[in-house]
Amino acid sequence: MNRIVVVGASAAGLAAAETLRREGHSGSVTLVGEELDFPYDRPPLSKQILAGEWEAERLALRTKEDFDRLDLDLRLGAVAVGLDPGARLVRLAGGEQLGYDGLIVATGVRPRRLPGRGGHVLRTLRDAVELRKRLGPGRRLVVVGAGFLGAEVAAVARGLGCEVTLLEPAPVPLAHAVGEQVGRVLSEAHREHGVDLRTGVTVTGMTDFGVTLSGGELVAADEVLIAIGSVPNTEWLVDSGLPIDDGLVCDAFSAAAPQIYGAGDVARWHNPRFGVSMRIEHRTNAAEQGMAAARNLLHPDARKPFTPVPYFWSDQYDMKIQAYGYLRGHDTVDIAEGDLAGRRFLATYRKQGRLVGALAVGLPPKALRPWRQALITQEHQ
Amino acid sequence: MRVEFDEPKCVAAGQCVMVAPDVFDQRDEDGVAIVLDAEPGPELHDEVREAAAVCPAAAIRLVEP
Numbered sequence: 001m002n003r004i005v006v007v008g009a010s011a012a013g014l015a016a017a018e019t020l021r022r023e024g025h026s027g028s029v030t031l032v033g034e035e036l037d038f039p040y041d042r043p044p045l046s047k048q049i050l051a052g053e054w055e056a057e058r059l060a061l062r063t064k065e066d067f068d069r070l071d072l073d074l075r076l077g078a079v080a081v082g083l084d085p086g087a088r089l090v091r092l093a094g095g096e097q098l099g100y101d102g103l104i105v106a107t108g109v110r111p112r113r114l115p116g117r118g119g120h121v122l123r124t125l126r127d128a129v130e131l132r133k134r135l136g137p138g139r140r141l142v143v144v145g146a147g148f149l150g151a152e153v154a155a156v157a158r159g160l161g162c163e164v165t166l167l168e169p170a171p172v173p174l175a176h177a178v179g180e181q182v183g184r185v186l187s188e189a190h191r192e193h194g195v196d197l198r199t200g201v202t203v204t205g206m207t208d209f210g211v212t213l214s215g216g217e218l219v220a221a222d223e224v225l226i227a228i229g230s231v232p233n234t235e236w237l238v239d240s241g242l243p244i245d246d247g248l249v250c251d252a253f254s255a256a257a258p259q260i261y262g263a264g265d266v267a268r269w270h271n272p273r274f275g276v277s278m279r280i281e282h283r284t285n286a287a288e289q290g291m292a293a294a295r296n297l298l299h300p301d302a303r304k305p306f307t308p309v310p311y312f313w314s315d316q317y318d319m320k321i322q323a324y325g326y327l328r329g330h331d332t333v334d335i336a337e338g339d340l341a342g343r344r345f346l347a348t349y350r351k352q353g354r355l356v357g358a359l360a361v362g363l364p365p366k367a368l369r370p371w372r373q374a375l376i377t378q379e380h381q
Numbered sequence: 382m383r384v385e386f387d388e389p390k391c392v393a394a395g396q397c398v399m400v401a402p403d404v405f406d407q408r409d410e411d412g413v414a415i416v417l418d419a420e421p422g423p424e425l426h427d428e429v430r431e432a433a434a435v436c437p438a439a440a441i442r443l444v445e446p
């Protein structure tokens with residue numbers, strides 16, 4: 001294995017590139033990334049960056065020296081537009097072709113948008129800087145979508161003195177992700193902090209003055225943030241013959257084809273620990289899967305299935321939410337510790353009697369660790 | 382090897398503690414990491430490198446000669 005190309009220069013791609021070197025790969029590593037900025041961290045975009053607490057420099061995932069040591073062929077501002085797995089070539093915009101012996105796909109996701117023009121999205125540093133400039137006391141912000149991203153932005157915008165309206169089609173925000181009871185606790189926090197949370201509403205379009213709802217009502221806004229989920233960046237792979245189905249489809253080893261691996265937000269893979277195909281948009285998974293993909297690519301005779309217990313955190317107001325597992329599709333939620341009203345609790349999630357996840361709000365992280373352990377040690381079919 | 386830890390960046394994920402328990406711990410009250418051994422011996426280097434790589438906040442930096 002001489003030439004390895006990694007497409008996507010963010011959390012997953014960088015972790016893959018670093019792991020290749022750590023594991024002794026001495027051939028070339030080309031890291032191709034569309035963004036012009038050096039690889040940076042996204043979670044603070046909706047937290048410290050939007051709040052104006054941190055300068056952009058703090059987001060750098062690695063220093064220039066770190067990159068020098070890695071000895072990469074780092075192509076920032078380069079866009080992959082096609083892949084020919086037969087000829088083992090990645091085609092870049094502009095026409096250049098990169099030959100490879102091994103390929104890691106880590107192109108992440110981009111925000112879904114609403115039909116019509118206008119509105120902010122929040123995925124890149126530029127997005128965050130742009131939105132930050134437009135928020136301030138008295139500014140009216142409408143956030144479409146009360147998922148984790150929308151909720152974090154609503155919380156920060158309130159802290160900046162904005163008037164915030166949060167629009168959500170479901171009756172309870174995040175119910176599919178964390179269950180109805182926990183979703184209600186999170187809703188109450190918004191209302192207590194003065195957010196006008198409206199559930200069960202459908203946004204049909206945007207105008208220069210705000211957003212329109214399905215009933216025809218206009219919700220006036222100075223700024224609109226669209227936070228309605230994301231779309232995997234797989235367009236460049238459509239003619240490659242690789243399997244694509246809401247993400248690049250990978251097997252339990254995170255492989256999509258011989259010598260081609262997927263990692264991070266773009267990758268859908270079969271996680272044997274949970275027995276389901278999943279695509280995880282969490283920061284820790286990006287790094288872990290990037291590392292796993294690199295190892296499996298380098299050591300074909302000692303490949304290991306990628307079987308993480310997913311982990312995520314979210315900061316909203318004074319609440320720190322942390323969760324392990326794969327909560328989606330759960331059928332039972334139990335409050336194992338603390339109480340919901342006090343916003344200090346630990347909830348466990350089960351599917352057909354089997355533990356699939358645990359989530360804590362306002363508890364020391366150590367409270368969750370035994371549950372992570374339980375997720376690892378329980379019997380799997 | 383020297384371990385540098387940027388505490389305000391830490392998001393209390395605890396990945397470092399799970400990978401390198403001899404070198405990292407977490408504070409009880411808020412889960413922020415604590416460096417137990419800022420100059421870990423060679424037998425720990427692999428796991429410390431793994432911890433730095435897996436930290437979701439890029440809060441751990443290693444200075445290696």
Ligand SMILES: Cc1cc2nc3c(=O)[nH]c(=O)nc-3n(C[C@H](O)[C@H](O)[C@H](O)COP(=O)(O)OP(=O)(O)OC[C@H]3O[C@@H](n4cnc5c(N)ncnc54)[C@H](O)[C@@H]3O)c2cc1C
Binds near residue numbers: 108
């Ligand atoms: C505002 C915000 C807040 C978040 N907060 C949290 C949080 O609190 N907790 C949590 O667990 N997770 C959080 N996340 C999610 C986390 O940031 C992602 O899971 C992580 O960034 C995924 O990394 P990735 O490398 O897989 O993909 P990405 O970070 O999406 O990176 C993919 C890269 O590939 C590039 N690319 C795409 N297509 C091409 C192409 N054709 N050619 C070349 N390059 C290409 C893109 O420009 C991008 O730089 C947050 C995300 C955002 C946006």
Ligand code: SF4
Binds near residue numbers: 391
């Ligand atoms: S892995 Fe990083 S973010 Fe998590 S506790 Fe350790 S230092 Fe903090």
